């Protein structure tokens with residue numbers, strides 16, 4: 175649980191950093207473009223000045239945001255810069271030409287960068303302020319809303335929102351995918367973890383019951399005398415032995431089956447379409463492949479194997495118990511051998 179939360183926090187940090195960079199780049203590009211429009215089309219130098227200042231601020235923040243420890247401060251500064259710019263622009267334009275539409279870019283930015291709670295407070299306050307401002311302006315000014323400037327404001331806000339949401343969705347999707355991969359991966363060996371193995375076996379069981387699969391076998395493989403290796407070489411070296419075993423299992427099995435770490439020094443191999451006899455033969459080849467490999471830690475690495483076939487009539491937990499019992503027999507028989515579970 176703690177580990178999962180840690181992974182989530184790391185992912186969230188990465189996700190936030192990506193978003194912050196995307197937002198700063200969007201601010202920089204938009205500031206230059208809008209600044210140039212204000213200079214060349216509208217001769218509005220005061221507004222353009224603010225645009226260029228925000229361009230420089232965005233560049234500065236991109237440069238300043240080098241490591242994640244600056245994420246929070248940079249996020250706040252980026253939000254402050256955007257809010258300041260939008261509010262100044264709305265005031266300079268006195269709400270004319272749909273300039274108030276620019277308030278729409280604030281929610282995605284503050285929600286993405288400052289989170290749900292702060293985003294809600296800031297957005298709510300600014301919306302209320304702008305509504306109040308417009309209420310006053312409407313009473314004292316004759317509103318002129320239709321013009322080329324109005325059209326540009328609508329187009330610019332639409333493009334800004336398109337970019338913001340596109341970046342957000344892209345980064346959310348990749349963060350979600352990375353989290354999904356991590357949730358089914360064993361951190362030490364890089365193989366599938368037990369969560370994934372359980373779900374693969376459950377799916378095989380469902381396919382057997384539905385008649386979509388004729389056979390499926392499960393093999394539990396356990397490193398021999400691993401405690402001794404740990405005691406002699408230390409826990410860190412022990413971890414390297416586990417990684418070596420994982421590499422061997424993966425390189426032998428390739429596309430033949432699904433291999434993962436079942437827990438501790440135990441691995442599981444799922445062999446779709448393999449009857450118990452075929453799985454036994456396959457495990458025997460695998461056993462020899464492992465025993466024949468020179469392990470990096472200066473002694474032969476051997477493994478014992480327990481094989482059992484999945485049956486639709488029995489629960490898949492029953493198959494695990496059978497494979498585990500067969501593994502126990504392999505250990506009793508002197509290790510470095512393959513045993514099959516008898517029903």
Ligand SMILES: Nc1nc2c(ncn2[C@@H]2O[C@H](COP(=O)(O)OP(=O)(O)OP(=O)(O)O)[C@@H](O)[C@H]2O)c(=O)[nH]1
Pocket residue numbers: 362396397398399400401402404408409410411412413416437438439505509
């Ligand atoms: N280094 C390391 N050791 C682990 C890890 N998980 C479990 N172990 C160790 O694996 C060892 C398993 O020992 P046993 O269950 O007694 O089995 P064994 O020594 O391999 O003996 P047999 O299975 O009977 O051949 C224990 O010493 C555990 O501490 C791990 O992630 N890293």
